Amino acid sequence: MIVPFQHVLLLSALLFLLGMFCALTRRNLIMILLGVEIMLNAASMTFIGAALRWQQMEGQAMVIFILACGVGVDYRHLPQDRLH
Amino acid sequence: MNLLPILFYAIAALILTATTLAVTRRNLVYAVIYLVLSFFGTAMLFYLMGAPFLAALEIIIYAGAIMVLFLFIIMMIHLEKEPGKFLPRRQLIPATLISALFLMAFIVLAGADAGGWKPLVAARAIPAAFGIYLFDTHWLSIEIASMLLLVALFAAIVLGRQMRPAAKPESEEQTP
Numbered sequence: 001m002i003v004p005f006q007h008v009l010l011l012s013a014l015l016f017l018l019g020m021f022c023a024l025t026r027r028n029l030i031m032i033l034l035g036v037e038i039m040l041n042a043a044s045m046t047f048i049g050a051a052l053r054w055q056q057m058e059g060q061a062m063v064i065f066i067l068a069c070g071v072g073v074d075y076r077h078l079p080q081d082r083l084h
Numbered sequence: 085m086n087l088l089p090i091l092f093y094a095i096a097a098l099i100l101t102a103t104t105l106a107v108t109r110r111n112l113v114y115a116v117i118y119l120v121l122s123f124f125g126t127a128m129l130f131y132l133m134g135a136p137f138l139a140a141l142e143i144i145i146y147a148g149a150i151m152v153l154f155l156f157i158i159m160m161i162h163l164e165k166e167p168g169k170f171l172p173r174r175q176l177i178p179a180t181l182i183s184a185l186f187l188m189a190f191i192v193l194a195g196a197d198a199g200g201w202k203p204l205v206a207a208r209a210i211p212a213a214f215g216i217y218l219f220d221t222h223w224l225s226i227e228i229a230s231m232l233l234l235v236a237l238f239a240a241i242v243l244g245r246q247m248r249p250a251a252k253p254e255s256e257e258q259t260p
Contacts, residue, residue, distance in 0.1 A: 006201060037146070
């Protein structure tokens with residue numbers, strides 16, 4: 001028995017909030033990207049918690065795609081950052 | 085008292101502390117290193133919630149590849165300090181407002197769902213079974229994701245190549 005699902009949701013909501021706060025307030029492109037990463041991570045955590053709650057692997061499969069999109073965004077944007 | 089809830093709350097506190105420290109650091113290197121700590125905590129949490137394969141991916145890709153890439157970029161380019169105040173009021177007030185609104189909406193939505201208060205039953209997706217499931221049901225999405233990564237790779241190469249001719253005339257102008 002682990003914690004209730006709501007506690008997992010609360011944790012990932014707080015993480016998402018921190019990421020959003022970072023992306024909104026910081027001016028540096030790298031910090032904005034880090035904020036986006038934190039938000040993606042929080043979404044992954046929600047999916048894994050949901051996968052555990054409903055005992056299905058669908059949520060874990062979704063995390064793979066979140067990971068792929070996050071990595072794609074990073075590798076697309078980071079070389080551009082060197083231009084400035 | 086069960087051990088798993090204690091572990092969960094301890095790791096959750098670690099993650100939240102590390103992420104808060106990362107978001108509020110002015111020095112980018114410290115921010116990235118705190119974020120690596122946060123991602124390690126997240127990987128432990130993934131393992132606790134029954135996803136050992138994704139925990140390994142989290143450490144290898146997020147903490148290992150992306151964060152080290154960020155560190156390289158930070159150290160390679162010379163970053164000038166952010167102008168003005170650290171957290172300007174013009175951005176801080178809307179961000180705080182949006183965050184408060186988001187948290188309120190979350191509390192209302194989570195409170196409306198009564199089914200989520202039962203403790204979760206521990207389970208584990210064995211990596212082999214997970215891989216078979218993934219390629220059995222989501223093979224098309226996997227292909228699309230791999231195409232996306234390929235396009236990102238091409239974009240990085242093209243952008244890197246465009247920079248070189250633009251940088252050369254500048255250095256020639258500067259040398260004489």
